Amino acid sequence: MDLEQQIDDEDIEVDMSPMIDMVFLLLIFFIVASIIVEDKVKVAIPSAVYAKVTDDVTGRYMISINKKEELFAGFGENKVTIDELKEILVREVAANPSLRLIIRSDGDVKYKINEEVMTACGEAGARIWPMRHLSSS
Numbered sequence: 001m002d003l004e005q006q007i008d009d010e011d012i013e014v015d016m017s018p019m020i021d022m023v024f025l026l027l028i029f030f031i032v033a034s035i036i037v038e039d040k041v042k043v044a045i046p047s048a049v050y051a052k053v054t055d056d057v058t059g060r061y062m063i064s065i066n067k068k069e070e071l072f073a074g075f076g077e078n079k080v081t082i083d084e085l086k087e088i089l090v091r092e093v094a095a096n097p098s099l100r101l102i103i104r105s106d107g108d109v110k111y112k113i114n115e116e117v118m119t120a121c122g123e124a125g126a127r128i129w130p131m132r133h134l135s136s137s
Contacts, residue, residue: 041072046107061092063121065105069113082120089124101126 041064063085064072073080073088080088093099101121105114 041066041077041104043067043104043106044108045104059096059098060100060102061089062102062104063117065103065109065113065117067106067108069109071117082116085117086120086124089121089126093125097127099126 043064043066062075066072071080071082071085072078073085089101103114103117
């Protein structure tokens with residue numbers, strides 16, 4: 001009695017359909033993700049000698065100021081006034097009390113504009129997070 005099954009090597013095929021589906025899903029994901037990432041306002045940020053980029057990117061809200069001294073709230077191209085920015089920040093801080101703000105300002109923007117934005121952030125209830133001392137070593 002022969003219990004071994006006889007397998008014919010010529011009849012074995014791998015179904016490629018699931019693999020092709022996954023490749024297309026990954027392709028679509030990365031296309032959509034790259035469009036979202038590139039949606040920032042173009043700002044020529046001055047370089048800093050001891051700047052350090054943090055690894056933690058959760059709970060952030062971006063405010064951008066371009067060369068024309070126009071304000072943009074969020075990560076997109078939502079042009080706002082200083083009063084609209086305050087209203088937006090009040091809602092954002094209410095939703096997330098530990099919200100961290102990022103202010104991206106063009107190098108040619110006068111400090112007065114940056115000061116007005118920081119004052120608006122404070123009036124909206126955003127907390128100022130203490131900077132850790134960065135050593136030069």
